[in-house]
Amino acid sequence: MKHVAVWGLFLGLSVAAIPLRGQNTVAGGSQDSPLPDAPSTSAAASVSGTVLDPSGAAVSGAEVTLTEVGIQQGRSLITGADGRFAFNNVASGLYVISVTAKGFQPATSPKFTITMNQAYEIPSVKLSVATATTEVVVQPTDVIAAQQIKAEQKQRVFGVIPDFYTSYVWNAAPLTTKQKYSLAAHQMFDPVAFVGISLTAGIQQGRNDFPGYGQGAEGYAKRWGAEFANGRISIILSKAVFPSLFHQDPRLAINRAVENLPGPLVGSLTCDCDVALHYSAQVFCNRDP
Numbered sequence: 001m002k003h004v005a006v007w008g009l010f011l012g013l014s015v016a017a018i019p020l021r022g023q024n025t026v027a028g029g030s031q032d033s034p035l036p037d038a039p040s041t042s043a044a045a046s047v048s049g050t051v052l053d054p055s056g057a058a059v060s061g062a063e064v065t066l067t068e069v070g071i072q073q074g075r076s077l078i079t080g081a082d083g084r085f086a087f088n089n090v091a092s093g094l095y096v097i098s099v100t101a102k103g104f105q106p107a108t109s110p111k112f113t114i115t116m117n118q119a120y121e122i123p124s125v126k127l128s129v130a131t132a133t134t135e136v137v138v139q140p141t142d143v144i145a146a147q148q149i150k151a152e153q154k155q156r157v158f159g160v161i162p163d164f165y166t167s168y169v170w171n172a173a174p175l176t177t178k179q180k181y182s183l184a185a186h187q188m189f190d191p192v193a194f195v196g197i198s199l200t201a202g203i204q205q206g207r208n209d210f211p212g213y214g215q216g217a218e219g220y221a222k223r224w225g226a227e228f229a230n231g232r233i234s235i236i237l238s239k240a241v242f243p244s245l246f247h248q249d250p251r252l253a254i255n256r257a258v259e260n261l262p263g264p265l266v267g268s269l270t271c272d273c274d275v276a277l278h279y280s281a282q283v284f285c286n287r288d289p
Contacts, residue, residue: 048086049122058083062101069094145173177244184240
């Protein structure tokens with residue numbers, strides 16, 4: 001009997017525990033289940049306006065940027081053909097509009113406040129025409145002349161024959177005496193000049209010009225030396241000494257417009273600066289600093 005009573009008590013406790021476990025399971029399930037999301041609020045405000053030029057005409061293609069004060073990154077768009085712009089879904093806050101367009105100075109609107117569901121119309125943004133800026137670089141005349149000489153020393157006919165004394169700047173800066181001698185030296189000792197001297201000496205020897213020089217290597221060397229000396233003396237006198245003494249520019253200035261002029265007219269305009277300036281033709285300018 002004692003064992004029967006114990007087993008009866010144990011069975012009764014087990015049956016009583018079953019509903020308690022079910023209640024705990026239901027309670028635990030209600031705690032773990034997620035809560036429904038709170039309804040979200042969308043920013044339905046908008047900002048719009050028109051960009052105009054000083055005459056009141058619409059400016060198309062202008063870049064308009066809407067920036068919230070205190071936040072560096074903003075939203076940008078381009079105005080249409082009517083100069084209109086519109087930003088949608090703008091959150092409430094303090095904003096500013098900036099406008100940039102080619103040919104106009106940048107413009108910035110005053111700060112304005114946007115509230116929820118507000119359709120804010122900005123007063124027309126009028127742009128001012130950009131101020132033209134002209135930069136004038138003043139250089140000494142000898143510096144300008146040095147730059148022009150540097151370009152002229154690269155000129156060669158067919159890429160071979162030196163053409164150092166032709167200036168395609170009709171009002172080229174005058175050369176100083178030092179620059180005249182420097183350009184002459186460049187002409188005298190150009191490698192192509194030595195090729196020309198060698199060919200001339202060979203032709204003279206073949207025709208037996210200047211028979212007093214004789215033949216053979218000695219005769220060729222004498223002819224070569226004489227041709228070299230004659231050419232160098234001619235260059236230094238005509239390109240440096242006389243131009244320096246008489247204050248002349250040894251270069252030939254050619255205006256590109258001369259290519260469209262008749263040949264006889266071009267040939268007749270070679271020595272008078274005033275004539276060349278009038279006819280925009282070709283001239284050997286007798287001017288010096």
